[in-house]
Amino acid sequence: xxxxxxxxxxxxxxxxxxxxxxxxxxxxxxxxxxxxxxxxxxxxxxxxxxxxxxxxxxxxxxxxxxxxxxxxxxxxxxxxxxxxxxxxxxxxxxxxxxxxxxxxxxxxxxxxxxxxxxxxxxxxxxxxxxxxxxxxxxxxxxxxxxxxxxxxxxxxxxxxxxxxxxxxxxxxxxxxxxxxxxxxxxxxxxxxxxxxxxxxxxxxxxxxxxxxxxxxxxxxxxxxxxxxxxxxxxxxxxxxxxxxxxxxxxxxxxxxxxxxxxxxxxxxxxxxxxxxxxxxxxxxxxxxxxxxxxxxxxxxxxxxxxxxxxxxxxxxxxxxxxxxxxxxxxxxxxxxxxxxxxxxxxxxxxxxxxxxxxxxxxxxxxxxxxxxxxxxxxxxxxxxxxxxxxxxxxxxxxxxxxxxxxxxxxxxxxxxxxxxxxxxxxxxxxxxxxxxxxxxxxxxxxxxxxxxxxxxxxxxxxxxxxxxxxxxxxxxxxxxxxxxxxxxxxxxxxxxxxxxxxxxxxxxxxxxxxxxxxxxxxxxxxxxxxxxxxxxxxxxxxxxxxxx
Numbered sequence: 001x002x003x004x005x006x007x008x009x010x011x012x013x014x015x016x017x018x019x020x021x022x023x024x025x026x027x028x029x030x031x032x033x034x035x036x037x038x039x040x041x042x043x044x045x046x047x048x049x050x051x052x053x054x055x056x057x058x059x060x061x062x063x064x065x066x067x068x069x070x071x072x073x074x075x076x077x078x079x080x081x082x083x084x085x086x087x088x089x090x091x092x093x094x095x096x097x098x099x100x101x102x103x104x105x106x107x108x109x110x111x112x113x114x115x116x117x118x119x120x121x122x123x124x125x126x127x128x129x130x131x132x133x134x135x136x137x138x139x140x141x142x143x144x145x146x147x148x149x150x151x152x153x154x155x156x157x158x159x160x161x162x163x164x165x166x167x168x169x170x171x172x173x174x175x176x177x178x179x180x181x182x183x184x185x186x187x188x189x190x191x192x193x194x195x196x197x198x199x200x201x202x203x204x205x206x207x208x209x210x211x212x213x214x215x216x217x218x219x220x221x222x223x224x225x226x227x228x229x230x231x232x233x234x235x236x237x238x239x240x241x242x243x244x245x246x247x248x249x250x251x252x253x254x255x256x257x258x259x260x261x262x263x264x265x266x267x268x269x270x271x272x273x274x275x276x277x278x279x280x281x282x283x284x285x286x287x288x289x290x291x292x293x294x295x296x297x298x299x300x301x302x303x304x305x306x307x308x309x310x311x312x313x314x315x316x317x318x319x320x321x322x323x324x325x326x327x328x329x330x331x332x333x334x335x336x337x338x339x340x341x342x343x344x345x346x347x348x349x350x351x352x353x354x355x356x357x358x359x360x361x362x363x364x365x366x367x368x369x370x371x372x373x374x375x376x377x378x379x380x381x382x383x384x385x386x387x388x389x390x391x392x393x394x395x396x397x398x399x400x401x402x403x404x405x406x407x408x409x410x411x412x413x414x415x416x417x418x419x420x421x422x423x424x425x426x427x428x429x430x431x432x433x434x435x436x437x438x439x440x441x442x443x444x445x446x447x448x449x450x451x452x453x454x455x456x457x458x459x460x461x462x463x464x465x466x467x468x469x470x471x472x473x474x475x476x477x478x479x480x481x482x483x484x485x486x487x488x489x490x491x492x493x494x495x496x497x498x499x500x501x502x503x504x505x506x507x508x509x510x511x512x513x514x515x516x517x518x519x520x521x522x523x524x525x526x527x528x529x530x531x532x533x534x535x536x537x538x539x540x541x542x543x544x545x546x547x548x
Contacts, residue, residue, distance in 0.1 A: 006066035007318075007362070010059045014319025020051050020390070022424045022458045040305045041291035041476035044465040049424040050312055050392075051320070051460060060311035061301050064491065069307065072490035073483075077297055079104040079258070083497035084355050089258040090497040092482065093293050095266035096286035096475070104258045112256060116268055120253055120282075123233070124274045127195065128168050135227030140195040141169060144185070145272040146215060147199030148175045148207045149502075150261025151235065153343050154478075155199075155272050157336035158265060158285065161474055162277045164402065169195075171276035174215070177207035182214050191222035191231070198234045199269055201255065203241035206506070212245070235268045260497050262344045263482055281471045288475025296483045306483030312462060313484070314491050316392050317363050322460075326384060327370030329396040330416040333469055337396065338370030341481060348485045348496035355495050364492050370394075374415050385423065385455055393461040395420055396477070400468040416463075426457020515540050 001009075013019060026032060026048070036048040064070065076082045079089045079102060094102035094109040102109040126132035130139050145155055152175040159171045172185055196215050200208045219228040233251040234242040242252045253268035265273070266286055274282035296306050316322040327338040349365025371379065373395070384391045397416050401409045427435075432453040436446045464480075466473040489496030508530075515532055532540065 001062055001066055003066045006059070006063040010056075010063055010314075010319055013056050013059055014315070019056075020320050020458055020460075022049060022051050022460060023426065025051065025053065026424060038303050038305055038308065040295040040299065040303075041288060041480075042467060042473050043292075043305070043476050043480065045305050045309065045480075046463040046465070047308065047312060049420055049461045049463070050315070051458070052312065052315065056315060056319075057302075057311070060315060061307075063314070064301060064307060064311065064487075067491050067493070069310070069487050069490040070301065073296065073486060076486060077102070079109060083258075083260070083495060085495055085498045085500070086257075088497070090260060090263070090486075091256075091258040092260065092263035092266060095259065095264075096289040096293065096479075098290075104256065107256075109256070109258065113267075116253060116255065120268060120271055120274060121279050123251070123253070123271070124279045127275060128278075133230075134192050134194075135223050135230040136192050138190075138192045141193040142172060142189055143169050143195045143197060143272050143275045144172045144174055144189070144215065145197045145199060146174045146208055146211045147197075147235070147269070148177075148205060149343060149347075150264050151199035151205075151208070151269050153336070153340045154262070154265030155270055157334075157340040158270070158273050158474065158478075159276050160336050161333045161469060162273070162281055162285075162471055164277075167277050167281075169276045171272050173272075174211050175207070177210050179214060182211060186218060191219050194219075194231060195275070196232050197272055198232065198236070198242075198245070198247070200235070201237050201257075201261070203234065203236045203238040203245070206509070216246070233271070235271060262347055265478070277471075284471030285475040288470075288472035288477075289479035290475075291472070292476040292479035292483070296479075306480055307487050309462065309480065309484045310487035310491060312460075313366065313392075313488060316460060317366055320390075321363070322366070322390050322392055323363065324367040324369070324389075324391050326376070326380070326391055326393045327368060327396070328373040328376050328393055328416075328419075329370070330373035330412055331396065331398045331401075331469060332372055334396060335372050338368065340478070341370070342368045344481060345485055347499045347502070349488055349492070349494065350501060351492075351494040351496075354493040356493075360492060360494065362492065364494055365488070366392075373419070374412065377415065377419065381419065384459060390459050393420075393423060393459070395461055395463040396466070397463060398466045398469045402469070420461050420463055422455065422457075423459035423461055424457060426455035426459070427453070429454045512536065512540065516543065518544065 033046060033048040036052060037044060037046045072082065076090055077093055079091055081087050081089055083090050089104045091102055091104050091109050094113050097110055099110050099114050127140050133139055152173050156173040163171065174181055174185060198208065198212045216228050219231050229246040229248060232247045234247045235253050236242050237254045239249060239252060243249065253271060255264060255267040255269065259267050266289060270282060296304065301307055327341055329337045345368050346365055351364055352360055354360055384393065395416055397413060429450050432450050433446050436449060466477065485496050511530060512532065
């Protein structure tokens with residue numbers, strides 16, 4: 001089957017009457033949940049509350065074959081330059097792989113990774129056992145990670161999920177260049193006991209370096225200029241710049257350009273995780289991701305979790321026209337999971353041209369948003385239940401909590417299961433009327449309220465169940481979504497590993513920044529920045545008037 005034939009067959013299925021219906025499928029087949037539930041790397045994936053049926057799944061897998069999705073997977077794992085616009089590999093699999101497993105061109109990628117891991121382990125051990133201390137001899141109790149994007153969202157999400165009372169250090173994340181973020185964090189820290197990580201591959205990221213300057217000045221003011229270096233480390237490849245900033249070479253932990261920022265939490269970028277939660281937790285995270293990698297690389301297409309999750313998204317986005325998706329983790333520890341997925345997915349899949357540079361012929365990435373589950377129930381789930389456009393949902397559930405409050409956890413899980421059921425089944429007008437009649441409402445009131453209390457149902461969701469939230473299961477969960485992104489890149493023929501859209505705003509900011517300081521003419525001459533457009537110039541003028 002050709003590419004065009006496969007797309008045509010899938011889209012024809014999406015146009016059939018009842019294609020998006022879910023409730024009738026659930027009612028008709030008691031074995032549906034068992035047939036559409038799959039397991040890997042300790043996770044369970046339930047696809048039964050989508051509109052998938054055998055012909056649709058067959059068409060999706062046929063499209064995957066026509067688009068070469070698994071061939072793309074194999075090329076990625078082989079270290080080929082699948083990031084075609086930048087001529088790079090995308091070898092985040094090597095970050096959690098065994099020794100000798102991965103090559104990036106002529107380079108032994110696994111050897112590089114394991115060398116960095118050994119250096120990280122030595123540094124973490126020194127900090128935790130007190131061999132490495134602050135300038136005044138104090139043991140470090142807090143670590144501040146200064147980074148943005150992939151140098152912040154992934155590590156912050158993981159640390160929030162895994163940190164427990166009694167773990168080695170407290171971790172804090174400073175990303176926003178708005179100095180209010182630093183001013184809120186600063187009073188909670190003792191400079192004598194604070195270790196600072198500056199996470200920037202090039203050591204030139206504007207927001208990160210601005211924040212690093214603020215924090216270094218704070219250290220110098222409290223401890224002395226010469227003492228600040230004892231409190232600094234870097235996650236970077238720019239050794240001259242880190243040295244100029246006052247960071248010793250043995251405190252710089254690098255990573256290669258085949259590690260994309262949003263896929264980098266497994267690299268030295270995850271040093272804050274290891275410092276806060278312990279090196280065994282970080283190693284467990286890598287092990288869980290490796291288990292999902294092994295599944296992705298070897299499982300048949302019909303039971304391959306990342307491929308199936310991607311296929312469901314193609315069905316929702318392309319065949320049914322659903323442009324957004326909500327991510328609802330029913331676990332407070334995963335409160336930053338949706339934020340991590342926003343970058344992972346929207347930066348990867350927000351593309352409008354193919355790898356060949358032609359306009360895409362179909363929709364690509366969804367808008368991703370989310371909150372912890374019960375919080376979402378009292379905010380945006382109203383739109384998902386009764387809005388005009390269906391919004392698919394990813395439910396993430398954890399069977400066993402870390403606390404001893406069994407009733408609270410039962411309430412949490414009951415809410416998750418109820419929402420999934422309510423979205424899929426809805427409530428017909430007849431059911432709404434019968435419920436109000438049982439409650440004793442008068443007929444006129446039932447007539448008035450019936451339309452408002454009717455739920456359309458047939459709102460799709462997938463559910464992912466973790467036995468417990470551990471480093472291993474979290475690693476597998478994140479890797480599942482990373483591989484889903486790679487599959488979708490191949491399905492849609494786009495490059496999921498570049499992010500040119502991020503660069504334009506950075507370039508324009510370079511011209512606007514001096515304008516805000518009243519130096520626009522000099523800046524334009526020095527940087528060849530385009531002149532400000534009328535709207536921007538007017539806003540700059542208004543800001544300067546208010547600041548005067």
